[in-house]
Amino acid sequence: MSSFEQKRIELLRQFDAMDTNHDGVLDMDEIDSICQRAGLSPQDKKEFYRNFDSNGDKLVTLDEFELALGIKPLNKIKKEELHHLFNRYDKDKSGFLTASEMHQVIVESGITNISKKQIEEWLRKYDKNADGSLSFQEFCVCYLAMNVGHEII
CATH class of the missing domain: 1.10.238.10 (EF-hand)
Structure with missing residues (x-):
C-alpha cells in the first residue's frame, strides 16, 4: 500500500x-x-x-x-467541485488564477518538484487568451491535464 x-x-x-x-x-x-x-x-x-x-x-x-x-480519486470530477477548487485558490477573488495561485494548485495536487519557470510555462500553455492568468474554463483544462485521463461530469 x-x-x-x-x-x-x-x-x-x-x-x-x-x-x-x-x-x-x-x-x-x-x-x-x-x-x-x-x-x-x-x-x-x-x-x-x-x-x-x-x-x-x-x-x-x-x-x-x-x-x-486532495485525497479524492479524480476518476470523474464534477464541474461544481472544480468551481469549488477554483474559488478556493482564487485568493484575491478576481475570477482568475495568477501564477502564484496556480503554484498553490500544483503543490496541493502533489507535484512538488516543479520550478517557478515550469509553472509559468504551464500558465502560458493553458492561458488561451494570453492575459497572464487562467479563467475558470482555462483552469479546468489545465487541472484535468495535470490529472490525465479524468473527465468532468
Missing part, C-alpha cells in the same frame, strides 16, 4: 470519528464541536466551511472532505 493510500485511509478514519451520529456527513453541530475542540476562532470556522463545504449546504459530505484534502 502506498503512503498516499495509507494517509487517505487515516483521514477517512478521522472523518468517521468526527461523524458522531454516523450519517455519512458532518453537520453543523459536529463541525461546531470539531472547531471548538480545536480552538478555532469564528473566522477559522468560516474558513473551514469555505474550504470543505463546496455546495454551501452547511454539511460536509465525505466527497467534499476528500476533495478539500
Whole structure:
C-alpha cells in the first residue's frame, strides 16, 4: 500500500470519528464541536466551511472532505467541485488564477518538484487568451491535464 493510500485511509478514519451520529456527513453541530475542540476562532470556522463545504449546504459530505484534502480519486470530477477548487485558490477573488495561485494548485495536487519557470510555462500553455492568468474554463483544462485521463461530469 502506498503512503498516499495509507494517509487517505487515516483521514477517512478521522472523518468517521468526527461523524458522531454516523450519517455519512458532518453537520453543523459536529463541525461546531470539531472547531471548538480545536480552538478555532469564528473566522477559522468560516474558513473551514469555505474550504470543505463546496455546495454551501452547511454539511460536509465525505466527497467534499476528500476533495478539500486532495485525497479524492479524480476518476470523474464534477464541474461544481472544480468551481469549488477554483474559488478556493482564487485568493484575491478576481475570477482568475495568477501564477502564484496556480503554484498553490500544483503543490496541493502533489507535484512538488516543479520550478517557478515550469509553472509559468504551464500558465502560458493553458492561458488561451494570453492575459497572464487562467479563467475558470482555462483552469479546468489545465487541472484535468495535470490529472490525465479524468473527465468532468
